[in-house]
Amino acid sequence: MNPTPAPRRLNPFWLLGKSGTYAVLIVGLVATLLPFVYITISSLKTEAELRKTPPDFFPQQPTLKHYTTILTNVDISIERNVMNSVVVSFARVAITLFTSSFAGYILAKYHFKGKNLAFGVILIQIMIPFQVVMIPNYLIVVKLGLIDSLWALIIPTMVDAFGIFMMKQFIESLPAELMDAARMDGASEFGIYSRIVLPQMGPPLASLGIFTFMATWNDYLWPLIVLTTPENRTIPLLLVWYQTQHSSNQGLVLAASMLTLLPIFIVYIFAQRWIVDQASQSAFK
Amino acid sequence: MTAATHYLQKLKAPPQGKLMAGQRRFAYASLAPVLLYMGFFSLLPILWAFVLGFFSYTPIREGSWFLGLGGQNPFVGIDNYIELFFGDGKPAEVFRLALLNTFMFAALVLPLNLAITLPLAVLLESIGEKLKTLFRAIYFLPTISSAVALTIIWAYMYAPGWGLLSLLFKAVGLVPPKSWLQDPAAVYYGVPLAMICVVVAYVWQDFGYNLVIFVAALQSIPKSLREAARVDGANAFQEFWLVVVPLLRRTILLTSVLTVISSLQVFVIFQLLTRGGPRNQTQTMLLSIYENAFRFANNLGLSAAMSMILFVIILTLTVIQFRALRTEWEY
Numbered sequence: 001m002n003p004t005p006a007p008r009r010l011n012p013f014w015l016l017g018k019s020g021t022y023a024v025l026i027v028g029l030v031a032t033l034l035p036f037v038y039i040t041i042s043s044l045k046t047e048a049e050l051r052k053t054p055p056d057f058f059p060q061q062p063t064l065k066h067y068t069t070i071l072t073n074v075d076i077s078i079e080r081n082v083m084n085s086v087v088v089s090f091a092r093v094a095i096t097l098f099t100s101s102f103a104g105y106i107l108a109k110y111h112f113k114g115k116n117l118a119f120g121v122i123l124i125q126i127m128i129p130f131q132v133v134m135i136p137n138y139l140i141v142v143k144l145g146l147i148d149s150l151w152a153l154i155i156p157t158m159v160d161a162f163g164i165f166m167m168k169q170f171i172e173s174l175p176a177e178l179m180d181a182a183r184m185d186g187a188s189e190f191g192i193y194s195r196i197v198l199p200q201m202g203p204p205l206a207s208l209g210i211f212t213f214m215a216t217w218n219d220y221l222w223p224l225i226v227l228t229t230p231e232n233r234t235i236p237l238l239l240v241w242y243q244t245q246h247s248s249n250q251g252l253v254l255a256a257s258m259l260t261l262l263p264i265f266i267v268y269i270f271a272q273r274w275i276v277d278q279a280s281q282s283a284f285k
Numbered sequence: 286m287t288a289a290t291h292y293l294q295k296l297k298a299p300p301q302g303k304l305m306a307g308q309r310r311f312a313y314a315s316l317a318p319v320l321l322y323m324g325f326f327s328l329l330p331i332l333w334a335f336v337l338g339f340f341s342y343t344p345i346r347e348g349s350w351f352l353g354l355g356g357q358n359p360f361v362g363i364d365n366y367i368e369l370f371f372g373d374g375k376p377a378e379v380f381r382l383a384l385l386n387t388f389m390f391a392a393l394v395l396p397l398n399l400a401i402t403l404p405l406a407v408l409l410e411s412i413g414e415k416l417k418t419l420f421r422a423i424y425f426l427p428t429i430s431s432a433v434a435l436t437i438i439w440a441y442m443y444a445p446g447w448g449l450l451s452l453l454f455k456a457v458g459l460v461p462p463k464s465w466l467q468d469p470a471a472v473y474y475g476v477p478l479a480m481i482c483v484v485v486a487y488v489w490q491d492f493g494y495n496l497v498i499f500v501a502a503l504q505s506i507p508k509s510l511r512e513a514a515r516v517d518g519a520n521a522f523q524e525f526w527l528v529v530v531p532l533l534r535r536t537i538l539l540t541s542v543l544t545v546i547s548s549l550q551v552f553v554i555f556q557l558l559t560r561g562g563p564r565n566q567t568q569t570m571l572l573s574i575y576e577n578a579f580r581f582a583n584n585l586g587l588s589a590a591m592s593m594i595l596f597v598i599i600l601t602l603t604v605i606q607f608r609a610l611r612t613e614w615e616y
Binding site: 017021022024025028029031032033034035036038039042052053054055099102103106107110111112113118121122124125127128129130131132133134135136137138139140142156157158159161164189190214217218220221224225235236239240243250253254257258260261264265268272273275276279280281 | 305307308309311312313315316319320322323324325326327328329330331333334337344352353401404405408409411412418420421422423424425426427428429430431432433434435437438439441442446447449452455489493494497498500501521546550552553557571574575578579585588589592593595596599600603
C-alpha cells in the first residue's frame with residue numbers, strides 16, 4: 001500500500017476529472033469576461049463597422065476615436081460630473097470612516113446604560129432597506145433645501161450602521177489594557193481613540209473605505225431622485241444621459257461605459273484580495 | 286472577603302467611580318449625535334413612510350404642520366392598501382403585476398444562481414491556491430462594476446439582429462428571437478423572454494458574491510469528511526450531493542435568503558434594460574414605487590404603501606435569516 005498521492009495522479013479518471021474541472025472553470029471565465037471583452041473591442045470599431053450586419057468580432061481598423069471624442073467634447077459638463085463623483089465619493093469615505101470607527105469604538109469599549117438600546121437602533125437601521133425610506137428621505141432633503149445639490153448625496157449618509165457594526169466587531173478584539181495604560185498616562189478619551197485605537201485599524205478601515213467608495217461611485221437610484229440639473233450629475237447619471245443622447249452612436253456610448261468602469265477596475269486590481277475576502281465573510285457577519 | 290480588602294476597595298472606589306462617570310459622559314456625548322442622526326435619517330423616515338401609507342399625499346398640496354399631513358392631504362385609513370390589492374386604478378393594476386413579476390424574478394434568479402455558484406465553488410476549491418485566487422478575482426469582477434455601465438453593455442449584447450447573443454445563437458445553429466427585450470408575445474413556459482433576459486444579465490452580474498461566500502465556506506469544512514467519503518468509494522457527484530451540500534446547508538440557506546432579498550430590490554437593470562416592458566412584463570415593485578413617486582408624481586401615500594408592502598416581505602425574509610443564524614449546526 002502506498003498512501004502517497006503519486007499513484008492517484010496516474011489514474012486516468014483522476015486526470016479526466018482534473019481537466020474537466022479546468023474546462024468548466026474556463027467556460028465560466030469566458031462567460032464572465034466575454035461581455036467586457038466584446039464591448040472593449042467594439043468600442044474600438046468605427047461607426048460604419050458597428051453598423052455592419054453581421055458584424056465582425058474584431059475591428060478591421062481599430063480606432064480610439066470614440067474615446068478622444070468623449071474626452072475632448074466641451075459642450076457637456078463631463079469634467080464637472082466626474083469631479084462631482086470624485087468629491088462625493090471621497091467625502092463619503094472620509095466621513096463614513098470617521099463616524100463608523102468612532103461610534104464603533106464607543107460601543108465596543110465603553111459601558112453605559114442604554115448601550116443595548118443604542119446597538120438595537122443600529123441593527124434596525126441595517127435591516128431597513130433603502131427603498132422603504134427613499135420617499136420620506138426625499139421629502140426630508142426637499143425640506144432641508146438640499147435638493148439638486150451634492151449635499152443631498154452626502155448629508156443623509158453620514159452615519160453608516162453597517163460600518164459601525166463592522167468597526168465595533170473589530171475594536172472589540174483589541175486588548176483593553178492598551179487603552180487603560182494610555183488612560184493612566186493621562187490621555188483623553190478622544191486621544192485614546194485617535195492615537196491608540198485608530199492606528200491599529202488599518203485593514204478594517206481599508207475594507208470599509210473601499211466598499212463605501214465603490215457603492216458611492218456606482219450609486220444610481222438616489223442621485224437619480226435628488227439631482228436634476230446637468231452640472232450636478234454624477235457619473236452614472238451622466239452615462240445614462242449620454243446613452244439617450246447618442247442612441248444612434250453606439251461607439252460613443254460603449255466607450256463612455258468603458259471609461260466609467262475603468263476607475264473601479266484600477267482600484268480592484270490593487271485591492272482585489274481585500275475586497276473578495278471581505279465579501280466572502282459578509283454572510284457570516 | 287476580609288475586612289481589610291473591603292476597606293481597600295472602599296478606598297479605591299471613589300476615584301474609579303469618578304473615572305467611570307467621566308467615561309460614561311464621554312460615551313453619551315459621543316454617541317448621542319450619532320443616534321440622533323440615525324433617528325433623523327432612518328427611524329423617522331421608516332415611521333414617516335408607515336404613516337404616509339394611510340394618507341393621500343402630494344407635496345404641493347397644503348397640509349398641516351405635522352409632516353404636511355392632514356388638510357388637503359387627507360387621512361384615508363387603509364384605502365391605499367385596499368386600492369393596491371383590489372382597486373382598478375392603473376397604478377394598482379401595474380403594482381399587482383409588479384408584485385408577481387418581482388417574485389417570479391427572485392424565483393428564477395435563486396435556482397440559477399445556486400446551480401452556477403455551488404458546483405463552480407466546489408471545482409474552484411479543488412485547484413491550486415494561486416489559480417484559485419485569480420479565478421475568484423475574475424468571477425467577482427461584475428459585482429464590483431457600475432451596474433449602469435453593465436446594463437448598457439447587456440443592452441448592446443441583446444441588440445436584435447447584430448447583438449452578440451443573436452450571433453452566438455446563429456453560430457450554434459439556433460434561430461435567435463427577432464427581439465430579445467421587446468416582444469410581448471415571446472413567452473416560454475409562462476415566463477416572458479424579456480424577463481429571462483433580465484434574469485440572465487442579473488445572475489451574471491451577481492453570481493460572484495455567492496461564489497466567494499461558498500468558496501470561503503468550503504474552506505472551513507474539515508477536509509477529513511470529504512476524504513472519508515472518497516475512501517468509502519463515493520464518486521464526485523455523490524460527494525457533492527451527500528457530503529458537501531448537507532455540510533453547507535446553513536451557508537446555502539443564508540445566502541439563499543440574502544440572494545432573494547437583494548433580487549427583490551433590483552432597480553438599475555430593470556429601469557435601463559426594459560423599463561418594465563414590454564407591456565409591464567418586467568415591471569417590478571421597486572420600479573413601480575419609483576415611477577409612481579418620482580416620475581408620474583402620483584399620490585405619494587400610495588407609493589409609501591407599496592414600499593411598506595415591500596418592507597414587510599423583506600422583513601419576513603430577514604427574520605427567517607436571523608432564525609437560521611441562531612440555529613447551531615454541528616459538523
